[in-house]
Amino acid sequence: MAEISWPWQYNFPPFFTIQPHTETRTKQLEAWQGLITDYLKATKQSTIDVRESQNSPLFNNGTINRKLSQEAIVTVLEHMAKSGRASPLDKSKNVWEVYWHSLDEWGNMIYSWACDNGLNNSVCTLFELREGEDSADQEFHGLDMNILIKALKTLEMKGRCEVMDFEDNQGVKFI
Amino acid sequence: MDRFEYIDARLFEGENYLKRDKNVKIYDGEDKTQFTDGEVVLTTHRILWGKPGDIPKGLTCLALHLYYVFCLEEESGGVFGLGGPKRIILHLGPALPGKRPGPAVVSPFHFVKFSFKDGIDPAFYKALTEAVAAKAWERTSTAVSPVSAGSPSSSHKPIVPVNSKMRSGIVGIERSIEEQHRATDESITVAFKDLTKLMEKAKEMVAISKNISTKIREKQGDISEDDTIRFKSYLMSLGIDDPVTRDAFRSDSEYYMGLAQQISDMMVAVLMDCGGIMSLADVWCRVNRARGLELISPEDLLNACKLLQTIGAPMSLRKFPSGACVLQLNSNRDEEVAKTTSNLLEENGFLTPEKLSQIASVSVLLARERLFTTERLGFACRDESIEGLAFYPNRFLNA
Numbered sequence: 326m327a328e329i330s331w332p333w334q335y336n337f338p339p340f341f342t343i344q345p346h347t348e349t350r351t352k353q354l355e356a357w358q359g360l361i362t363d364y365l366k367a368t369k370q371s372t373i374d375v376r377e378s379q380n381s382p383l384f385n386n387g388t389i390n391r392k393l394s395q396e397a398i399v400t401v402l403e404h405m406a407k408s409g410r411a412s413p414l415d416k417s418k419n420v421w422e423v424y425w426h427s428l429d430e431w432g433n434m435i436y437s438w439a440c441d442n443g444l445n446n447s448v449c450t451l452f453e454l455r456e457g458e459d460s461a462d463q464e465f466h467g468l469d470m471n472i473l474i475k476a477l478k479t480l481e482m483k484g485r486c487e488v489m490d491f492e493d494n495q496g497v498k499f500i
Numbered sequence: 501m502d503r504f505e506y507i508d509a510r511l512f513e514g515e516n517y518l519k520r521d522k523n524v525k526i527y528d529g530e531d532k533t534q535f536t537d538g539e540v541v542l543t544t545h546r547i548l549w550g551k552p553g554d555i556p557k558g559l560t561c562l563a564l565h566l567y568y569v570f571c572l573e574e575e576s577g578g579v580f581g582l583g584g585p586k587r588i589i590l591h592l593g594p595a596l597p598g599k600r601p602g603p604a605v606v607s608p609f610h611f612v613k614f615s616f617k618d619g620i621d622p623a624f625y626k627a628l629t630e631a632v633a634a635k636a637w638e639r640t641s642t643a644v645s646p647v648s649a650g651s652p653s654s655s656h657k658p659i660v661p662v663n664s665k666m667r668s669g670i671v672g673i674e675r676s677i678e679e680q681h682r683a684t685d686e687s688i689t690v691a692f693k694d695l696t697k698l699m700e701k702a703k704e705m706v707a708i709s710k711n712i713s714t715k716i717r718e719k720q721g722d723i724s725e726d727d728t729i730r731f732k733s734y735l736m737s738l739g740i741d742d743p744v745t746r747d748a749f750r751s752d753s754e755y756y757m758g759l760a761q762q763i764s765d766m767m768v769a770v771l772m773d774c775g776g777i778m779s780l781a782d783v784w785c786r787v788n789r790a791r792g793l794e795l796i797s798p799e800d801l802l803n804a805c806k807l808l809q810t811i812g813a814p815m816s817l818r819k820f821p822s823g824a825c826v827l828q829l830n831s832n833r834d835e836e837v838a839k840t841t842s843n844l845l846e847e848n849g850f851l852t853p854e855k856l857s858q859i860a861s862v863s864v865l866l867a868r869e870r871l872f873t874t875e876r877l878g879f880a881c882r883d884e885s886i887e888g889l890a891f892y893p894n895r896f897l898n899a
Contacts, residue, residue, distance in 0.1 A: 338850075338883040339892045349881050352896035391885055 329367040332360055341391040343400055354404040366425050371469035373421045375399060424472060431465060431476035436485050438463055439499040448498045501528035502607040503592050505600035507563045509548055509555040518542045519627040523617035524549065529609025535562065540614065542627055544636035562603065568592040569632050571671055574620060575613065587615045588625060591669060610669060757811060759804035764813035766790055767827060771815060776832030779863055780825040820869045834873050841870050842879035845893045852890045
């Protein structure tokens, strides 16, 4: 598991209590959003299960003996959902998908990469995007498949690409 | 009879002849004596008794100083009361030391009787009464004695009774009781004089205390910090001289107005001491302590405090979102509270309400409210954990 550099807030006890003061809470939630994103990126994760997450060092700081309660985690994730950085996968809001970048950002990122590599009007498989040698230095390299598809779907909505289904594979055609 | 003395029938200086009578017999108490059918001469100082013709010749006779007599009465004569009163009873005080020798050394009686064979001459009786009452010997003894110092008669100088308390009998007792009454009366008067003076002083004290309190309030530079503290403690113990009571007002609202004014007057200095804020329970204690006897109920206090703003007092009742009621100086704004509290937070790293209450010497309830206020203004952030509630400087906003 990759080590990340914990922000100063992580060792600040009030960080683990949702602040009632509006302005303070905004700052706090932003800090959490940054931390969660960084952590998931470092550990190459894209989903959070609220019921299990309290065991993760992300929400549980053993050094200062503080952990973020389940309700608080949901609050943080709901806040992230407002800016498109997360979305619940089930109705009881137990499992969340977390996006390091918003789907829109991902889409734009992939599209500009495709343009840079002269892939316009050509088709490539999603596997190529995720695991291909050409995209090895890209941020979306190794991105979760579900998220990748969602990102491409948003791109498709804007008319920049076309997602195609093959037999047991999926491809995309950049326009 | 032991009060009589033998002496030459001569007048002292300053002594005057008053009256005489004949055929007089002397009784020692109830007993007859050998002194019968004599002649009696009354002077301003004495009664002289002698055989007929002896006194005008200046021969030795019996003399009774009038200062022995403290009371006299007439005894009705005969068994059948015929012929009017015949005897005068003289009640006598005890024999004084230094008395010249007389016909008897001791006597079981404290009175003698003069029996007049021809009945009592009312003029004589009257003169005797007047002579006893006039107490001529008291005047002459001081005025005359220096003059007669060299004369042979100086040894005859009347002996003045020095101690009237030595008199006995019912009248003696009555007199001493009367004297005691007078003494008590006097001492009571003196005591009340003191009390009046004390009251006057108390008024002055109240005036002084009012002066001091206004001076302290104005914070004039001529009082040092030590003095201020000392005076304040005096004032605390002086209390309020005129507590506002319900009886003095016609309606409740008037009463509450008066009460509010008083609370405002007395709590200003106290609130300044306590950092501008005090819980209503504490205020209630302070107010009632100052009032001493005319205590007020918590409800009256609350009602009066609600009126503080309408009478323009420099303080107001404040209800925190938590429901806690406090009396707060108007100058004690939230911003100020938040600033001082956040400074304390910076100094201490973090604070629990308990810790703040110790540092700022306020109640835990108020400390909690102060922290909440600070938080509301964005100067603090909270940390809720199993260890309890704590507050930290707001690094989220001021990082």
